Amino acid sequence: MSLPTIGFLGLGIMGTPMCSRLIAAGYPLIVFDIKEELIQGLENQGAQKGINAKDVASRAEIIITMLPETSIVEQTFFGPNGIMDGIRKSAIYIDMSTNSPVLARRIGEAAEKSGFQALDAPVSGGDVGAQKGTLSIMVGGKQETFDYVLPVFQVLGETIHLCGSYGAGQIVKACNQIVVGVTIAGVAEALTFGTKAGINPEKIVKVLGGGLARCGILENRGMRMVNHDFQPGGPCRVHHKDMRIIMAEGENLGIPLPFSSQVYDLFKEMILKGRSEYDHTGLLTLMEERACIQD
Numbered sequence: 562m563s564l565p566t567i568g569f570l571g572l573g574i575m576g577t578p579m580c581s582r583l584i585a586a587g588y589p590l591i592v593f594d595i596k597e598e599l600i601q602g603l604e605n606q607g608a609q610k611g612i613n614a615k616d617v618a619s620r621a622e623i624i625i626t627m628l629p630e631t632s633i634v635e636q637t638f639f640g641p642n643g644i645m646d647g648i649r650k651s652a653i654y655i656d657m658s659t660n661s662p663v664l665a666r667r668i669g670e671a672a673e674k675s676g677f678q679a680l681d682a683p684v685s686g687g688d689v690g691a692q693k694g695t696l697s698i699m700v701g702g703k704q705e706t707f708d709y710v711l712p713v714f715q716v717l718g719e720t721i722h723l724c725g726s727y728g729a730g731q732i733v734k735a736c737n738q739i740v741v742g743v744t745i746a747g748v749a750e751a752l753t754f755g756t757k758a759g760i761n762p763e764k765i766v767k768v769l770g771g772g773l774a775r776c777g778i779l780e781n782r783g784m785r786m787v788n789h790d791f792q793p794g795g796p797c798r799v800h801h802k803d804m805r806i807i808m809a810e811g812e813n814l815g816i817p818l819p820f821s822s823q824v825y826d827l828f829k830e831m832i833l834k835g836r837s838e839y840d841h842t843g844l845l846t847l848m849e850e851r852a853c854i855q856d
Contacts, residue, residue, distance in 0.1 A: 564588050567713070568621030570614055570637060570644075571658070572599035574793070575684070576627040578691040579657075579717055584608060586716045593617050614638075618647035623710060624654045630802060631660035638668055650676040653706060655713075657698075659683045659799075661806050662728035662735070663813070665701060669727025678706040681727060683734035684718065685741075687794035689781070695719045699737070701729035735810060738803040742824035744778045745844050752786060753848040762787045782842045791836075791843040798837035801828035 564587055569580050572594035584590055584606050592603050593611035600610050611617035614637045618624050624644060628634050634656060638644045644654060654672060656665065656679075665681035672679035680702035690696040696718035700707055707723045714721045724733045751774075755765045766783035769775065785791070804825035811818040827844055836843055849855075 565622035568617035568624040570617060571627035574688050575691045581606060582694050582716050591617050591620050613642045614644050615642040615647035618644040622652055624648065624652060626656050626658055628658045631664055634658050634660045635664055648677055653678045653710060655680045655682050655710065657682050657684055659734050659803050660731060662731040662810055665728040665731045680706055681730040683730055685737045689794060699724050699730040699733040701725055701727050735807045739807060739821050742800060742804060743820045744776055745842055746824055746827060748778050749845040749848045752845060753852045753854060756854060757852050786842050786845050791839040793838055793840045795841045796837065797828050797831040797839050797841050797843055800841040801832060804828055
């Protein structure tokens with residue numbers, strides 16, 4: 562039985578390694594990005610080139626987007642020469658970007674009216690998870706659609722859950738980003754506190770990693786924070802975008818988000834200081850500046 566052809570739109574820090582894994586697993590792939598060099602890199606691995614979103618959608622059985630902004634997802638899906646202009650009724654659209662739950666629900670409703678299927682399936686795990694196929698994938702949509710594409714998800718991730726109807730994947734991803742953002746801020750504050758008191762920050766990471774404070778941030782980013790290695794796995798500008806989505810959804814739900822609002826402001830400050838491309842653990846630099854700790 563032949564594998565379905567996948568169209569993939571968005572070949573950035575996450576999309577490219579995800580595509581490489583799909584190609585290695587034997588899936589025929591059609592790719593598109595605004596950066597020609599990213600397309601060429603995947604053509605060298607065996608992918609076909611798409612002309613635009615409409616073209617990719619018209620040629621693929623499963624269409625995946627991994628895009629940086631809600632507005633870009635909306636334009637790619639609904640805009641001129643977009644996915645809606647080319648998608649077949651037998652196809653499945655999967656948005657693996659992190660975007661607004663409101664847009665995810667709107668896309669799901671549009672899919673139902675037009676006769677095709679849709680899922681929102683944002684991910685967590687960063688570029689390393691994308692490379693290793695260990696992403697956590699949070700899915701919103703129908704059970705039968707989820708079951709059909711599960712083998713695709715299993716190439717890309719390890720923790721894969723259908724969370725509810727359209728938009729549920731984006732809500733759970735927002736929950737993830739709240740925990741990650743607040744945890745990064747807490748780790749940054751703890752390292753600054755200990756360092757200012759004269760403790761070797763490497764010791765702090767090792768000790769905390771063995772107790773109740775252990776967490777993914779300490780395990781995967783702790784020593785990089787100590788070494789001030791802020792090459793992005795998740796850039797500050799992206800986490801700021803995610804926190805903006807969270808704040809908007811919190812407003813819609815009518816709930817206070819006191820810790821999220823502080824993290825949102827911290828990432829905004831990173832961007833204003835010209836550090837938008839730092840890894841999100843670069844929040845440590847703000848804490849150190851406020852404590853007058855020199856790098």
